[in-house]
Amino acid sequence: GENVEQHPSTLSVQEGDSAVIKCTYSDSASNYFPWYKQELGKRPQLIIDIRSNVGEKKDQRIAVTLNKTAKHFSLHITETQPEDSAVYFCAANHYGGSQGNLIFGKGTKLSVKP
Amino acid sequence: ETGVTQSPTHLIKTRGQQVTLRCSSQSGHNTVSWYQQALGQGPQFIFQYYREEENGRGNFPPRFSGLQFPNYSSELNVNALELDDSALYLCASSGGTSGETQYFGPGTRLLVL
Numbered sequence: 001g002e003n004v005e006q007h008p009s010t011l012s013v014q015e016g017d018s019a020v021i022k023c024t025y026s027d028s029a030s031n032y033f034p035w036y037k038q039e040l041g042k043r044p045q046l047i048i049d050i051r052s053n054v055g056e057k058k059d060q061r062i063a064v065t066l067n068k069t070a071k072h073f074s075l076h077i078t079e080t081q082p083e084d085s086a087v088y089f090c091a092a093n094h095y096g097g098s099q100g101n102l103i104f105g106k107g108t109k110l111s112v113k114p
Numbered sequence: 115e116t117g118v119t120q121s122p123t124h125l126i127k128t129r130g131q132q133v134t135l136r137c138s139s140q141s142g143h144n145t146v147s148w149y150q151q152a153l154g155q156g157p158q159f160i161f162q163y164y165r166e167e168e169n170g171r172g173n174f175p176p177r178f179s180g181l182q183f184p185n186y187s188s189e190l191n192v193n194a195l196e197l198d199d200s201a202l203y204l205c206a207s208s209g210g211t212s213g214e215t216q217y218f219g220p221g222t223r224l225l226v227l
Contacts, residue, residue, distance in 0.1 A: 006156075032214050034215065034216070036218075042220070043204065043218040043219060043220045043221055044157065044204070044218045045218070046215065046216075046217065049215060089156050089157070091156075093214060101147060101159035101162055101170055101172060102147070102149075102157070102159065102206075102216060103159065104156030104157050104158070105156055106155060106156050107154075107155070107156050
């Protein structure tokens with residue numbers, strides 16, 4: 001089955017710096033890769049996603065890149081702000097397969113220092 | 115915020131008891147997935163329901179069961195509760211115009227004593 005590894009587990013940056021979180025997946029059939037942000041005590045919130053037919057996607061300060069050959073994808077946050085502090089989860093899914101479940105990484109706790 | 119709701123928000127049970135958690139999917143979505151999130155971990159897939167049928171199951175024992183109703187809301191039932199079942203239980207709805215994108219509810223925090 002699919003396995004998703006996420007690094008680093010914790011990341012501390014100064015406000016205004018960039019943050020990069022990396023994930024690798026094992027199942028080459030995976031074709032959908034969302035990123036979720038989870039603040040303490042709240043639900044996971046989708047912040048960006050990418051499909052396997054696209055190499056990069058941007059949404060304001062957030063971007064995601066996908067390398068299908070290497071089976072890894074990354075989240076890039078530029079000009080970080082204190083409100084970006086949260087736990088970020090990557091996930092992979094084989095949409096259209098027999099199971100539509102998301103397999104999550106273990107999360108990255110991002111701290112943005114003012 | 116998403117249109118996915120869950121009830122109750124918190125629940126305390128004792129070992130051996132049974133529990134039912136509920137999820138209302140977002141309008142237009144026909145698929146509900148359930149996840150267990152232990153403290154400090156990523157969500158783990160329990161099972162998914164698509165148009166009232168189970169559409170995949172993760173590595174959870176049969177005492178975890180569920181169903182989906184004609185209005186696409188869903189229930190998760192856990193029998194013979196164990197201490198390790200203490201976790202945040204999340205449901206996510208998808209389908210329709212959102213396709214594979216899953217939107218999470220606020221979760222039910224279950225504590226088993």
